[in-house]
Amino acid sequence: ETGVTQTPRHLVMGMTNKKSLKCEQHLGHNAMYWYKQSAKKPLELMFVYNFKEQTENNSVPSRFSPECPNSSHLFLHLHTLQPEDSALYLCASSQDRGLAGGEQYFGPGTRLTVT
């Protein structure tokens, strides 16, 4: 595997379910990001991790819970979601959080549908 991978690619879940999204980067980067992409809206930054430490939480509801066990893996745990949470969830990585943070490498995304 190369680059940034995300699983699953598609997920349909009910409002009472618990599921997790997984992201893995094979680039040796130290910073990882979760973004939410909804139709007709700008890309929304959700969380940032640098060297496994969370450095940004962009006022994300607690029904989204991130986990970063090491610099290569990032998870997004989901529970009791709302229909408006349906979106494409993108994971990205960058060399670090400094000037290199603008050059990000994205995974293909997980298309989430909440029913």
Place this chain on the structure above:
Amino acid sequence: AQSVTQLDSQVPVFEEAPVELRCNYSSSVSVYLFWYVQYPNQGLQLLLKYLSGSTLVKGINGFEAEFNKSQTSFHLRKPSVHISDTAEYFCAVFSSGGSYIPTFGRGTSLIVHP
């Protein structure tokens, strides 16, 4: 604070015609600018970046962009587009001395017609 405005939500163009996708930014400090492309059912991919030096930067797939500090713009251009260039294009600004988080524009949908 930094912000990005992509002036066109959609740009239709015929194959082999030139195209320009517009991006304006605002920031109180030095900026770094990026263009990303998103093909259907894929994540974003870096097209090109301006960090310093020459204001004309060249990227992948024949795209180029020009940084204009006085007009606070970073427009993306290609002299001759292909059907395969049909995609969503995002401009992003990144400021030094801040939180080192890029701000993305809303995106411009480039639609290339045969």
